[in-house]
Amino acid sequence: MSGRLLRLACTTAVAAQAVLAPVPAAAAPDPQRSVAGLLTDLQQLYRRTEQATETYNATTEQLKRQRAEVARLDGELADARLVLRDSRTEAGRLARQQYQGSGGLGPYVRVLLAPDPQHALDEGHVLAELARERARTVARLTAAEQRKDALARAARKALDAQLGLAARQKRQRDDVRGKLADVERLLAGLTPAQLAAVARLEQQGVAAAQQRLTTAGALPADRAAATPAGDRAVRYAMDQVGKPYQWGAQGPDAYDCSGLTSQAWSHAGTPIPRTSQEQWNRLGRVPLNRLRPGDLVVYFPEATHVAMYVGGGKVVQAPRPGEKVTVSPVASYPVLGAVRPGTAGTVGTHRDGPVRLR
Structure with missing residues (x-):
């Protein structure tokens, strides 16, 4: 944890993820402001x-x-239009046949006047089959029309939903950029001495929280063996150490927190949800003291951060803007609980809810 804030202050462009316009430096903080307040x-x-x-x-x-x-x-609608076209062609052929045979005696009269009763009976069967074929053609045409109309309505509705999601995504992207700008402004207003003091206080808080977890027996006493898939996921995540955090990124050059964990398990052959909230909600939960390498530790009451347990009380994570993928103590942030990829649903929660670490 040491030096994080100092690195952030020296790399303001990184903190903006190359998408923020330059922002004016914030006014210098009140000299009487406590280091603890700045850290908070x-x-x-x-x-x-x-x-x-x-x-x-x-x-x-x-x-x-x-x-x-x-x-x-769209693909199904295109296929339905082809089927409809073929049905209309067949219906048109039958209509032309009926029109061309409309002169003279009708087909049923011709059957009645036939000199050979057996021939008349045979021809009656043929006529009946023709009538049934025409009925089937009309039914196919009607069904094709209905399917085409239903698919067209569904396609329009799906496209409207897509446009709505795209607009929501843009608003949320702008929200992230605005919050990153807030971080940058605060950091720009800190003196080097304040940055160093805040970094020391943060490191002390994490060390104390880690000690409390260890003393309480909340972490595994022995290093449990990883499953083959868990081992692959850990090796992938560890190979990313040193790559930058970037919000919304899933690699291979940069990651955000859940981008790292989801990609690691995907490469291990066990796809998991993309976001930390979905990982918390949809994967089976395990007690902290039963963690094994590859399990995911989820943080904050809203499950907005996630890291991968690697053993020895450590996790590998993409921490936050301005930092790089790194190995940290489990207690880097307030722990909500842990989940295990490869298991579904919730198999238990932390007895007292989120673990308040600092």
């Missing part, structure tokens, strides 16, 4: 930024699924 402000800003990021990620996943649904419906 920064932590709150980072937390709000990560909440906005995960909301943006969730909408991005919805938009991706909706685009696939629009493409599927």
Whole structure:
């Protein structure tokens, strides 16, 4: 944790993720402002930024699924139009045949006047089959018309939903950018001495929280063996150490917190949800003291941050803007609980709710 804030102050362009316009430096903080107060402000800003990021990620996943649904419906609509065209062609052929045979005696009269009763009976069967074929053709035409109309309505509705999601995604993207700008302004107003003091206080808080977890027996006493898939996920995540955090990123050059965990497990052959909230809600939960490498530790009451347990009381994570993928203590942030990919549903929650670490 040491040096995080100093690195952030030296890399303002990184904090904006290359999408923010330059912002004026904030006024210097009140000299009487406590270091603890500054740290609290920064932590709150980072937390709000990560909440906005995960909301943006969730909408991005919805938009991706909706685009696939629009493409599927468009394909089905194109097929339905071809079927309708063929049905109309067949109906037209039957109509022409009926029109061309309308002169002279009707087909049923010709049957009645036939000199050979057996021939008349045979011809009657033929006429009956023709009538049934015409009925089937009309039924196919009607069904094709109805399917085409239904698919056209569904396609329009799906496209409207896609456009709505795209607009929501843009608003959420702007929200993330605004919150990153707030972080940048606060950092720009801190002196080097304040930055160093805030970094020290943050490191002390994490060390104390980690000690409390260890003393309380909340972490595994021994390093449990990872499953083959868990081992692959950990190795993938560890290979990303040193790559930058970038909100909304899923690699290979940069990651946000859930982008790292979802990609690691995808490469291990076990796809999991994209966002930290969905990982918390849809994966089976495990007690902290039964963690094994590859399990995911979820943070904050809203489940807005996630990291991967690697053993020894450590996690690998993409921490926040301005930082890089790193190995940290489990207690880097307030722990909500842990989940295990490869299991579904909730198999238990932390007895007392979120673990308040600092």
